[in-house]
Amino acid sequence: MREVLATLPRFEATGPSHAGLAHERYAPQKDDEKEESGSPWRRWLGWMDGAREPEHYGVAYRRWRGSLTQWHTASVEMRATGRLLAGHGNASPTGVGLTLHHTWGVPVIPGSSLKGVLAAYLRASFEPDEVAEASRRLFGVPGDERLGQKASVGQVLFHDAPWVSAWDKETKQGPRMLARDVLTVHQRGWYGTAESWPNDYESPNPVAFLSVRPGGRFLVALSVAPGADEETLRLLRWAADRLCEALRDWGVGGKTAAGYGRLVPEGGVVVAAPRVVSRPSPERDAFKAWGEAQRAAKTEQRKVLEDFDAQWRARLMSLSCEARMECAEALRGWVRNPKLQARRDELLRLLVDGA
8 A cells, every 4th residue: 555656656647536545544654854755755745735526525515415404504604714724633644634524535624623612712702601501502511419500411513514515517626625734843853852952953854744725615504403492593693603703713623823724704604494394194195186186177166175174174184283284285275266265264274273
């Protein structure tokens, strides 16, 4: 594996098809003393610099974004204004970790990092009493038997922020995701064997690593956990706005003091209610088929209402509230005669209320 670049030089031109696999498994042995431009380590860095978004990642990204519709969710796309170094403390053959998606190899910002940034930002920007209740709902609190305080979990889900797909159909390639970076250590002896005190005359020791390129976009999303109350729903947008401020001013990941990890929103925060998923229901489907048959046969609308009341209303009472609402909307579309509106609305009310 460590000789892969020497035996397959074409990789240098194309870049890896899976940046995560290449970063974790294909890194060659580093040259401790010299890292010339032709060394395997330097060639590997140049190869990784050409890593692009995979062709079919857009399908996975859209599926991920669609999965957020099962909760009340506040989401916003955010763009990296500089370099980003998420997961630099992870174990890695290079010595500097980087969080990349296990399946697709694209950069990801862990939800735990976003949660930590927001918690630190609230502690630094507000008085404790101002955000005590908000922090309890967002992050939860540990129990304290001495104070009679029960433990509670956070009522907001901090999702991992995935790379926003930017595949270009015309050029048939995605954007480059990673870039070579360097950390210059001057006190090599002090950081290594510590045989001498730090001084100002040692030669610099550049340490190369990889980071996420500026301009990459990530989908930041917070959702209300199942069972949360109305107060948490009202808190959702406020928390998303504060997280945007924290990512803009503080950044996320490593080396934020050097300007890394700054993200700015692309547009405003969007808060969406969960999408109602229509579950299979033979009774509901049979009712809809009956109604379409009545419409096709041009049955008199008064007769449709009479038959609905006599044959279907009691049968539909066993359905879920969502299914009864679907049936009510279907009947509303079949019976539009203004003279029958009062009777129709009364039957719809009985159906939806389950009376």
